[in-house]
Amino acid sequence: MTFEPEALGQSRSDLAAALKSERKRAGWTQVRLAKRCNMSQTKISNIESGKLTPAIVDVELILHALGAEGPLAGEILALARSANTEWQDHWSSRRRGLDKKQNELARLEAVSTQFRYFLLSMITGLLATPEYVRASIADVPGDQSKTIAKKLERQRVLVNPEKTFTFLLTEQAVRWPLLPPIEMAMQMDRLVSVSRIPNVQLGVIPLAGHIPERPLNTFTVYDRRLATVETGTGALILRDHRDVNAYREDFERYERYAVWGDDCRALLNDWSVIFTRQHQ
Template sequence: MTYDPEELGQSKTDLADTLKTLRKRVGITQTRLAQRCNMSQTKISNIEGAKLTPSLVDVELILRALDAPPELVAQVVALTRSANTEWQDVWSQRRTGLEKKQNELAGFEQSSTEFRYFLLSMVTGLLATPEYVRASLAHISGDHSKAIAKKLERQSILYDTSKHFTFILTEQAARWPFLPASAMAMQVDRLASISLLPNIRLGIIPLGGHMPVGPLNTFTVYDKRIATVETQTGAMVFRDHRDVRAYLDEFDTYEGYALFGDAARERLSDWAVLFRS
């Protein structure tokens, strides 16, 4: 399915209008539809008012209750998938303030308990040293002190033992010389130390051997409900269960190639030594 970034926001309103029109065409009230779908009338009202974006399961229940024809079901399902996808371009993020993006990520982290991070080319902010965090924003003009502070503040979530994290880093992500050698050694040391936390699994995929799959993007999956995928010019946020499932399956594949525990820490130690030398 092709997504046009300019149309993703509009699709939420279009979906709400379509479902409302279908209900009225059938000639039943929101209350009656809610009873047929085992939902509250308030939820139906919020969906039709575009205050709540329904999941694909919600929409399928509504379409079944309205006895929608198969050709219309396919159209509305496609619209639902678009409505559950969000494009966030980097230029808008910079205009509104980078700390706003940090607040959004903090919200995802507070509302989730199981996290999966696949890191293709860089270390994520949760694992980064202060030097690495500052360097990651240095190419953007302006004062980013608030965003930097928020990035570092977010790291406290790692010590919440009710939450469980799996980080998978390629060797490139761990070893890319983003900082001077001595600072990179400290960053690699931090990865090793964080891997000792009881609620964290940190895996390394070394460049060696045979791995017949090729990753294209860095991505994160929150529980089994949201996947965020990073590109050079922004990020896609997926909430459709099929999209999220695709990234969960991809993560499982890379997990099978990763080194964990003592094997990962031994490899990280070797890399830190190389930076120090």
């Protein structure tokens, strides 16, 4: 199935209709299907009405129970994969107001406990100084003071002892000169400070040696439930467990090339000194 961002919402209703049609074709009731799949009848009803987007594994269970196979089963699984993928383009986010996006992220952070951030080209808002936050959205027209305030307010989640954060940054992300040198030096100091928070791990992948990997995107993994992948024009939100696990595995591979703890802080301090000298 061709990926069409604008069709993702439609795929949810198409999936619901297809699963309902398959059940009726088999001559089964919702109760019988629910028992066969070890689900509740309410869950089956919500899936068929489109109120609940089923995980890929749920769809596989339903299709197996109904004996569906061949091209039709493949089409339904493709619909399920699209239904578990959401596209958020930058233009829509800007029209709604970037502060609304901050509210969404805060809600996601409230219900998640384990966070993995792979930062390929920039420093994320949770790690940023106010100056860096302001510069990161400088190209967005209008008054962004509310968005900046909410980005900084979200940083309080870092000291919540019930949550754990692992930030993995490339050297390029850390040293990209988004700000004047002295302000970049302050940003380095901010990273050093955050790295000392007990429930935070912060590592940097230096541009040295041999790294036989080719990361393409910035991404974040929330527990095992969700992965978000940044592109130049928006973000993909992936809920399929196979997608989420794939990004968790990518993260674990990249971790091997990073420096952590005191070695990481020494590197950040060296870069801070370089930026400071550039200012003088």
